[in-house]
Amino acid sequence: MYPEVVIKIDKYKSNIKSLVERCSGANVKVWIVTKSFCAHPHIVSNLIDCGIDGLADSRIQNLKKMKDLNIKKILLRIPMLNEVDDVVEYADYSLNSEIETIYALGERARKKGKKHNIIIMLDMGDLREGVWPDDVDDFINKVLKIEGVEIKGFGTNLTCYGGVIPDENNLGRLVKIAKEMAEKYKLDLEYISGGNSSSYYLLEDGKLPVGINNLRLGEIAILGRETAFGKRIDMLHDDAFILRAQIVEIKNKPSVPIGNIGMDAFGNKPYYEDRGIIKRAIIAIGRQDINPDGLIPLDPNIDILGASSDHTILDVTKSDRNYKVGDVIEFKMDYGSLLKAMTSEYVDKVVV
Numbered sequence: 001m002y003p004e005v006v007i008k009i010d011k012y013k014s015n016i017k018s019l020v021e022r023c024s025g026a027n028v029k030v031w032i033v034t035k036s037f038c039a040h041p042h043i044v045s046n047l048i049d050c051g052i053d054g055l056a057d058s059r060i061q062n063l064k065k066m067k068d069l070n071i072k073k074i075l076l077r078i079p080m081l082n083e084v085d086d087v088v089e090y091a092d093y094s095l096n097s098e099i100e101t102i103y104a105l106g107e108r109a110r111k112k113g114k115k116h117n118i119i120i121m122l123d124m125g126d127l128r129e130g131v132w133p134d135d136v137d138d139f140i141n142k143v144l145k146i147e148g149v150e151i152k153g154f155g156t157n158l159t160c161y162g163g164v165i166p167d168e169n170n171l172g173r174l175v176k177i178a179k180e181m182a183e184k185y186k187l188d189l190e191y192i193s194g195g196n197s198s199s200y201y202l203l204e205d206g207k208l209p210v211g212i213n214n215l216r217l218g219e220i221a222i223l224g225r226e227t228a229f230g231k232r233i234d235m236l237h238d239d240a241f242i243l244r245a246q247i248v249e250i251k252n253k254p255s256v257p258i259g260n261i262g263m264d265a266f267g268n269k270p271y272y273e274d275r276g277i278i279k280r281a282i283i284a285i286g287r288q289d290i291n292p293d294g295l296i297p298l299d300p301n302i303d304i305l306g307a308s309s310d311h312t313i314l315d316v317t318k319s320d321r322n323y324k325v326g327d328v329i330e331f332k333m334d335y336g337s338l339l340k341a342m343t344s345e346y347v348d349k350v351v352v
């Protein structure tokens with residue numbers, strides 16, 4: 001049923017294998033991040049033989065879906081206090097930055113007779129999650145007094161809120177702090193986690209600081225693009241996830257609406273370029289499922305004019321194809337659209 005996202009699993013797996021191989025050459029273990037496709041079970045079950053070290057997600061519900069897979073599972077988002085029970089149950093590791101939360105995790109772990117592994121997040125300047133570097137010594141001191149949890153590593157996250165690009169300086173500092181703390185407190189450090197898809201370019205340039213031994217990769221494996229500069233990675237496919245939507249109306253109409261222009265469905269006052277009479281196709285998908293600016297039509301002669309909640313309007317005037325009602329238009333997606341489409345229950349997911 002349309003609309004649908006077609007997932008070409010061989011292409012996605014090939015991307016992951018290429019990344020794993022590239023990373024292992026630099027002694028970096030890869031956690032594949034599954035949140036953008038909601039840890040779709042049929043996709044996830046295909047990934048465990050790709051040489052990855054673990055599967056990581058920000059939502060505990062998604063890790064729960066993976067509970068029967070024999071691979072490390074990592075919770076990426078700092079746990080909520082109300083989910084610590086599930087975190088201890090379904091995550092082998094969680095990323096943390098709050099002492100109260102670690103205390104609650106330790107308490108749950110003790111009740112279950114388990115040890116929960118934690119990675120301490122450090123804020124290296126992006127101003128999303130993480131302990132401030134000046135406070136880390138004090139923080140570790142407190143964590144070490146909590147039974148039931150074990151510090152297994154340090155990590156940072158960049159290029160998410162502040163847009164800060166990972167470099168030798170900020171990741172070098174992460175390694176330095178992690179090593180100092182490990183030495184001082186005799187920690188058995190398994191991971192120094194150097195970030196997400198935006199850190200990959202350092203590895204390609206041979207500039208990833210020695211000591212970083214883990215990356216958490218989502219977008220780069222799906223879209224074949226690193227995220228510090230948006231550069232395409234030649235060895236990766238950029239069409240593993242394709243959106244397909246069906247034309248429900250196609251007519252020649254003017255390009256500028258007729259009447260006094262008020263607000264559109266989202267409260268914005270729109271502007272229309274006058275292209276004269278054009279061939280307009282409406283496809284049955286809208287802002288509830290995608291972001292129209294984040295769609296890239298595979299037919300290069302299609303322009304996206306706009307979208308409301310359930311309709312997306314295309315200018316197909318210049319296309320070589322003679323589109324008609326029922327035809328299917330295919331798109332690559334940016335990360336934002338992919339996230340929406342995979343999350344929308346109105347969009348079918350087809351793994352081929």
Ligand SMILES: *Cc1c(COP(=O)(O)O)cnc(C)c1O
Pocket residue numbers: 033035058076077095157195196197198216217218219220227
């Ligand atoms: C989402 C997320 C990632 C993955 O980011 P990509 O840019 O998709 O590679 C890594 N780490 C954390 C903490 C995340 O929340």
